[in-house]
Amino acid sequence: MHFISPVLWQFLIKWLTNFAIFPPEASRIAPDVDAFYFYLIGISVVGLVIVGLLVGVFSVRYRKERNPEATQIEGSTLLEATWTIIPLALFMVSFVWGALLYFRIYNPPTNAMNVYVVGKQWMWKVEHPGGQHEINSLHVPINRPVQLTMISQDVFHSFSIPAFRVKREVIPGRYSTVWFEATAPGTYHLFCTQYCGTLHSQMIGQVVAMTPDDYQAWISGSTSGTSLAQNGERLFAALGCNSCHNGTPNAHGPSLANVIGSQVQLANGTYTTATDAFVRDSILNPTLHQVAGYAPIMPTYQGQVSEEGLISLVEYIRRLDSNYRIDQTLNVSETGAGSDAAPASGTSTSTASGMVKQ
Amino acid sequence: MSTIVSLPDQSTATLPKVSYLNKEYGLKSWLLTGDHKRIAILYLISITFFFFIGGAMAGLIRLELLTPASDLMAADTYNKVFTMHGIIMVFLFLVPSVPATIGNFLIPIMVGAKDLAFPKINLLSWYLYIAGGILLMTALISGGVDTGWTFTTPLSTHYLNTHVITAGLAVFVAGFSSIFTGLNFIVTIHRMRAPGMTWFRLPLFVWSHYAASILMVLGTPVLAITLVLVILERTIGIGVFDPAKGGDPLLFQHLFWFYSHPAVYIMILPGMGVISEVISTFSRKRVFGYTAVAFSSVAIAVFGFFVWAHHMFIMGVSNYSALVFSLLTMLVAVPSAIKIFNWAATLYKGSITFETPMLYAFGFMGLFTIGGLTGVFLGSLGMDIHLTETYFIVAHFHFVMVGGMLMAYLSGVHFWWPKMTGRMYPEGLSKLAAVTTFIGFILTFFPQFILGYLGMPRRYAAYPPEFQVLNVFSTAGASVLGVGYLLPLLYLTWSLKYGAIAGANPWQATGLEWQIQSPPLTENFVETPIVTHEAYDYEWLAHKTEHDEVETVG
Numbered sequence: 001m002h003f004i005s006p007v008l009w010q011f012l013i014k015w016l017t018n019f020a021i022f023p024p025e026a027s028r029i030a031p032d033v034d035a036f037y038f039y040l041i042g043i044s045v046v047g048l049v050i051v052g053l054l055v056g057v058f059s060v061r062y063r064k065e066r067n068p069e070a071t072q073i074e075g076s077t078l079l080e081a082t083w084t085i086i087p088l089a090l091f092m093v094s095f096v097w098g099a100l101l102y103f104r105i106y107n108p109p110t111n112a113m114n115v116y117v118v119g120k121q122w123m124w125k126v127e128h129p130g131g132q133h134e135i136n137s138l139h140v141p142i143n144r145p146v147q148l149t150m151i152s153q154d155v156f157h158s159f160s161i162p163a164f165r166v167k168r169e170v171i172p173g174r175y176s177t178v179w180f181e182a183t184a185p186g187t188y189h190l191f192c193t194q195y196c197g198t199l200h201s202q203m204i205g206q207v208v209a210m211t212p213d214d215y216q217a218w219i220s221g222s223t224s225g226t227s228l229a230q231n232g233e234r235l236f237a238a239l240g241c242n243s244c245h246n247g248t249p250n251a252h253g254p255s256l257a258n259v260i261g262s263q264v265q266l267a268n269g270t271y272t273t274a275t276d277a278f279v280r281d282s283i284l285n286p287t288l289h290q291v292a293g294y295a296p297i298m299p300t301y302q303g304q305v306s307e308e309g310l311i312s313l314v315e316y317i318r319r320l321d322s323n324y325r326i327d328q329t330l331n332v333s334e335t336g337a338g339s340d341a342a343p344a345s346g347t348s349t350s351t352a353s354g355m356v357k358q
Numbered sequence: 359m360s361t362i363v364s365l366p367d368q369s370t371a372t373l374p375k376v377s378y379l380n381k382e383y384g385l386k387s388w389l390l391t392g393d394h395k396r397i398a399i400l401y402l403i404s405i406t407f408f409f410f411i412g413g414a415m416a417g418l419i420r421l422e423l424l425t426p427a428s429d430l431m432a433a434d435t436y437n438k439v440f441t442m443h444g445i446i447m448v449f450l451f452l453v454p455s456v457p458a459t460i461g462n463f464l465i466p467i468m469v470g471a472k473d474l475a476f477p478k479i480n481l482l483s484w485y486l487y488i489a490g491g492i493l494l495m496t497a498l499i500s501g502g503v504d505t506g507w508t509f510t511t512p513l514s515t516h517y518l519n520t521h522v523i524t525a526g527l528a529v530f531v532a533g534f535s536s537i538f539t540g541l542n543f544i545v546t547i548h549r550m551r552a553p554g555m556t557w558f559r560l561p562l563f564v565w566s567h568y569a570a571s572i573l574m575v576l577g578t579p580v581l582a583i584t585l586v587l588v589i590l591e592r593t594i595g596i597g598v599f600d601p602a603k604g605g606d607p608l609l610f611q612h613l614f615w616f617y618s619h620p621a622v623y624i625m626i627l628p629g630m631g632v633i634s635e636v637i638s639t640f641s642r643k644r645v646f647g648y649t650a651v652a653f654s655s656v657a658i659a660v661f662g663f664f665v666w667a668h669h670m671f672i673m674g675v676s677n678y679s680a681l682v683f684s685l686l687t688m689l690v691a692v693p694s695a696i697k698i699f700n701w702a703a704t705l706y707k708g709s710i711t712f713e714t715p716m717l718y719a720f721g722f723m724g725l726f727t728i729g730g731l732t733g734v735f736l737g738s739l740g741m742d743i744h745l746t747e748t749y750f751i752v753a754h755f756h757f758v759m760v761g762g763m764l765m766a767y768l769s770g771v772h773f774w775w776p777k778m779t780g781r782m783y784p785e786g787l788s789k790l791a792a793v794t795t796f797i798g799f800i801l802t803f804f805p806q807f808i809l810g811y812l813g814m815p816r817r818y819a820a821y822p823p824e825f826q827v828l829n830v831f832s833t834a835g836a837s838v839l840g841v842g843y844l845l846p847l848l849y850l851t852w853s854l855k856y857g858a859i860a861g862a863n864p865w866q867a868t869g870l871e872w873q874i875q876s877p878p879l880t881e882n883f884v885e886t887p888i889v890t891h892e893a894y895d896y897e898w899l900a901h902k903t904e905h906d907e908v909e910t911v912g
Contacts, residue, residue, distance in 0.1 A: 019826075036738070051699075054702035072643060098737075191813065194510075202433070202820070
């Protein structure tokens, strides 16, 4: 090394560390996406070489000095059919291969753990079901499918993790999902790739993929004390949802126990599957999916609940498997010493149910 | 069948005494002209002006990206600069580039007519273009606009307090200029062909302009209405795109791309027309498979309308509609492949020379092939997820639009410069410019494919340090590219006075435009031509030059 000037050496090192040419492969899907990428590069190189050879060879062979007389040729249907069908066939392979990957990337497996993401100008807020909150970072375990349910509270954003080869638009007013299974522990880039205003290029963060043990340690070390579902239960009571959605036979609203994932009959007679988005829409715009058998009397909660609040409510309803606890919160709000604010004022439901038992 | 075509001796050529350039003098005779050739020159000057403003913006973008931190300008300024670069280059340069200048000049002559069908509407289209340009400059000078050229809602409607309305109006007004140009071309090509000029005797340049005109007339109104909706949403809050009012923010993108994808073909098809003419002329051979090339233009125009949602694969459109749009995208790639192979086959058994327009055309073929094939990457659903919204997209559309369209435009400008001005450009310097442009282009945009696969998002003022070296390459390439574009500006201006006199048909090309004097008369033809030969009939040309001299008047 003594024969290279130290300045030049430093310069080279600096250049080489700043000269990435291929992203890390850190998810289950990444090697498959890369394989497809190399196929596409392969057909591109072949196509380019053929065009280059044709132009190059003809330019040399038929330049005016060597070939002063041009021979007029009409065309050739056979040749033209050849260079129509072969590219078409190669493109069809790309189409099928690409479609198979797309369906894999955008259809999460049923056992995926769910994490919520809210995008806003210019940060990512991540909500784990256990109540862990993160800003501009996302901790995930490796070797376990993770589904992200994402929504924007202002403009379009896009959640991109290049090392996992996944990306999905984060849309205002609509849940979108993406899933991945990290395979290599490490810290990876998280980008917002949809232009979202002034500080778009600072809407970045990191995805930390951890071994299951490290992940467990992180989960228990950063809990806020209340899970999303517990938060949701509080909101449920505070907004008075329980006065109608309590599961009793004469309730004004449909029972919400086990509703997510079930078939619901709408007032127009059709059936639809209740999803996260269905529940969110029904809170903000109740008549959008009017459920059969109920009068359209529910007021809108537009502007009263934040996106995080809606996520808590959705998570609460997702985990609601009986109306037993709703009965209890209902009792609390009725016996709450006449104060409407009582259930909302931070009284945790565990103490509330304690009150009922007395 | 074989043909020898020898170039005429240009040392004896003289400038005609009367031409469209010296028939009348004075600013008024230009600003109130109905002559398609003079309007073409007006367009040429104005789009060159906007090209260099847009190019300066590109230079600022590349300078900012030399270093990872956002240090040359504030993030806000950067956003305004790339927005202005996009709007100027797309709406004020690429859309009018070939059609409004070269097309305006040549379509009537190529079909054997005196002028376009509606000369006053043609002039109006230039005034609308200028009005759009002035509005956009107003937006720029009064503080700029930072929506991105895509005007995406709800960012553009609710979250920005820059001059969105002025910029939107600018694009709205400029859009009508392209509708009028398209309308004029369609009517002229249908109704004003000279006797004997059948559809299949038309030069391929005319076919590709016909296809592009259909896209302009059918597509541009959709963009106009969409921008009006954005403006109404901003001013009185009608709520078409606002989710809080029951609107759909994705609807905007459907409407926007319904125009803006066909717009890509509006930009590239006329360029493909130029390449057909140039390749045929400099290999002295008819275009291989004329009908296939003609119909592939029409096929691109038709399929081009049904692929818009491939810009939205990651936006939560239904999986099945994504499937359909991906399939159609693959289909639209095929006619472009046919064209490339047919041009390559045109060279076979030709008698090829390598003048500047031909070098630019070769540049086009290489760069457009890369641009087209990387489009297949993006049209493939699973690959698009990783590549969209990154520098891969940026590289892809610059390969098609700059590597393809701008190369074709420069090829055409050099090819028809003798016809437009009556003088030759300097051959040596212009070859240097063609090679410089090609090298600069590759150096600028090829590293961006790699950056895109690494995941570097587009429209970022700052980026992680490991992307720096590739960005340095790109910026270095941009400075070479800048030289490549400045050279023609200088030597073409120089050639107006000092260039060699061209004569009527310096390339011995077969088109009708080459059978009349350079520069042409205001009326184009002394008497209505009667067409008895097909396009690219070099036998007819050899036979013709044996017998009679080209007529000039005066």
